[in-house]
Amino acid sequence: MSLRNPERGLFTVKGLIFSLGLIASFIFVGVFYAGLIRPAANKAATAALYGVDSGSTWANLFVILKDMEQQVCISLFIWGIMILAYKFHQVRSEAKVVDLFDPAPGIESRPEMLKLKSIRGSINRKQAQELANEIENHGKDAELGNKILPYVLARGLERYHMTGSVPESTETIMGRIGVAAEQQESELSVLRYLVWAIPSIGFIGTVRGIGVALRRANEALEGDISGVTSALGVAFNSTLVALIISILLMLLIHLLQGNQEGLILRLQTFCREQLLDKLYDRSLPDDSKEPASPEKTEEA
Template sequence: MKQKYLSEVIYQIFALIIVVIVVHAIYVAVIRPNADIIQQQQTLQQEADEDYVPDRSMYIVLRDFEQETCIILFFWALSIIGMKTVRTMRERSLLDRELLQVSDGTSILPEDTRHFARPVQALPEKERGFLLPRAILAGLHRFGTTRDVQDVSATVRDICDNESERLESELAIVRYIAWAIPSIGFLGTVRGIGTALGQAHQAVTGDILGVTVSLGVAFNSTFVALVTSIVLMFLLYQLSLVQDRLVMDSQTYCDDHLIRYLQVPGRSTPQVGNNEAVQPA
């Protein structure tokens, strides 16, 4: 488990470094040079024709440092979401496999728990760390120890609850990025408005170019920040939904493939339904 967390931290650090290098290279080589050329052309056309209305260029919208920072954070968060989505899909693939070879009409007795645990224990080490194998092994071990079906149900439910909380906490960095992006955009707005006010004396003399450029910085940074934040929040909630479904489906799998087959000699098996499934956060 510690190795898993360490690998995630290393992945996030290298993902951030790669995103910074790639995005900054694109800005230096493509976006800012084109933005400067377009800005110069629009300035010349405005000087030649007072009625000229410049077209809105994406190069100019994206060229400032606040927008670059927002895009870097967006793609960094996107890489984290992608990693967690792939891992969740791998865990979901176990739901389509018969990890417990139990046929209808067969019961699992406390003495049989080791036998039924062997196929799960034979899984690759990486897959044994997934939620479903951990829940099954914990349930079988609990049943062999306590000989109580209700204890097994409670154990499976607790593991699923803990997994749900863990998955929720691991999304904290993405939620922080989703909060930070609009904040950076508003910082660009403050910077642009402040610069525009500092050039107000030029506007009084008739030169409004500096004021308009500064106001463009203000509104462009907010525009880019809000758009990227909206897209990021949508992807974040989709990931959260997929993870919640994984937890609920894993508990349902344990109910249908494990708990319903448990039997203690001399006792009737309590009815354990899916009404105890983990509710999404």
């Protein structure tokens, strides 16, 4: 989420989650299926064939999950959970930085942390440069490294120091916060693709199961309906699992998006109340103030 040093490359945390995380999820789910789900499902199917109790309360669930389409859907779901956990962690770390600059009542921030709330009156251009340098120095700490708030505050104060213009400083700060919001939105594209891809894979299982059932229709006409029912089970189970997974994933995505939007609003509010409202536009002439009306003068 950093604007200064965005994570790029395969060997960053983001790169590992988006690339190796996908491979790891498929390997983990494949081992789980080979070691537990498919053997238990085959055992349950054999027991049902002979009319014997399988002895497992999870037998029906294993039968529902045993096919390839469900395995792929679960693998993609776990990969999506990895991405969501990473994004939630990013939002939480950004919110902690805002708490350091703007602690809640009764909560003390680090003693060496800059507190813009303690500044009274307007900020002149010299103070703006000093504050920008202080923020830059704190930004080197591991806790504040590559975070949005220190970056936009430093850039806005530097712009005010150079121009003395509040509108330009406001445009700089809000523009960079807007870029951060767009970056957050663009990084959700993979998750939105998963929400579309998982039900599509489930529908592929549905088409495959119906096709197998149609090929075995002659067996049903001869009195053996086991092949048709098994194929229809593949069709319905794959759709059922895919839709449930997509519903859960969409819920988590909406929760993440709400947290991200809340963070952006909090950043904008903090910058306006604690910094921009304290700047004075030096480009305005002194006589730009509205003169007192004659009526007020006579009353005085």
